[in-house]
Amino acid sequence: MEAIFYIIKTMISILVVIVPLFLIVAYVTYSERKIIGFMQSRMGPMRVGPSGLLQPIADVLKLVSKEIIIPTSANKGIFLTAPMLMLIPSLLVWSVIPLSEYFIISNINAGLLFILALTSLSVYGVILAGWASNSKYAFLGSMRSAAQIIAYEIAMGFALVGVLMLSGSLNLQNIIYAQSGSLFNWYWLPLFPLFLIYFIAGVAETNRAPFDVSEGESEIVAGFHVEYSGMAFAMFFLAEYMNLILISILCSIMFFGGWLSPFQGTVIDSYLSFIPGFIWLSLKTLIFIFVFLWLRATLPRYRYDQIMRLGWKVFLPITFFWLTIIGILIYLEYLPL
């Protein structure tokens, strides 16, 4: 009986996370088009609904009703599994993300490791999609993407090692608790270079501009998902935006205090205590999502060899150097603050 109750409770909490998440993804695509439109002096979507607000719903309907075309010489099984392999890890990670002080689906001890392990899995979707399509463009795209993701994953992991060293815990709630105090106790201050590297590596991991060589349309049409249509394409699309939101929320958890209020430790804090932690977390996350979209509107695409150079020769040495400094500061008891 207790077990059934537990399962139902977990199911409900999963639904509470997943259903709004899909809606958020839909409206992130809308806001992306609006924001980039604004930056390029255009209007963005305007026709469907008031100021284009129903556009994402129209897009979803269109994608669902389209036919999934499978190339004749493609490996059918892998061709259809690849989009799922892309989407599943990015959904799974949400099970350990603390959305507020009280709401987390599964508060596991090794949450940080779990996140690292799962984000490293999404590369399979890209590689297998590229291989199974049996197309030159798709294959080139997936090759580029695989090399890029592996290069940046290392820098990303090391950036999180800094967080681990300061908080002394792999549990995400404990990492947030360790940052409490004030705005200056958040880890962005002692770990500023690592934070920048984490965010940039996150952009590279999600294959977003300016690191979107895997789908560089000027060279290889649409990269790894060139042969996909309909719902199969929609899953890649969904996974990309899911990862975008994920990297944003992870940045705010690891370096910007998660659901902690930014006014902690000041006079205003007691007046603002009615605001739930979830609101603060969402605000921080929205800022990062905005930066993602901003980058896409502003920066030209990196050249492939420059991406690899940046990952291996710039980011990795900086993370090593900064981890050494953090280690020394912890040894001398200047850190954690």
Add this chain to the structure above:
Amino acid sequence: MNIELITFFIFSTLLIFTCIKVITSSNPVLSAINLVFSFFLSAVLWLLLGAEFLSIILILVYVGAVMVLFLFVVMMLDINIAKKTAAYIKYLPLGIAVFIAFNILIIYFFINTFENIDYNAVKNIEIISDSNTQNLGYLLFTKYIIEFEIAGLILLLGIISAIVLTYRKNPKNKYQNPTKQISASKKDRLKIITDLKE
């Protein structure tokens, strides 16, 4: 039957199934994918034993990095349909020899170890917290520090030797020097030609 046992049976059956698929599938990419799944499933089995750190590291290192490179290489090869039957017969004696040797090793190990096992070895470990990861880290950096450092050195040697073995400087290689490229300025690239008649 409790839920742990059910999970164990489901995942170990799947594990055996994927392991068989690794060696029987004719397509090397399919073999590699099945190997990925088998790593994943064995990570679940480790998780059932309570070794959360090891199981997640197994996924992170083997599934997330090593197998990606493996797939990367295998996909480059153009041997989609390997000559299956011919290879089977050719390598069958070798396979049987390796199989027998491994079995002898395993049986020898089991007979010897279970007789003279020191059951107190596990109990003597100092447990400093509930977290599996913290305990493991503590042990690695105190009791087993020398072994840990040696393992690190061996890995470093591996990296260096891999680079030494594969690095060949090709004089015909048109390598771009990024520092030179970045430091290029307007003056180097742009030449304004004034009209000579004026």
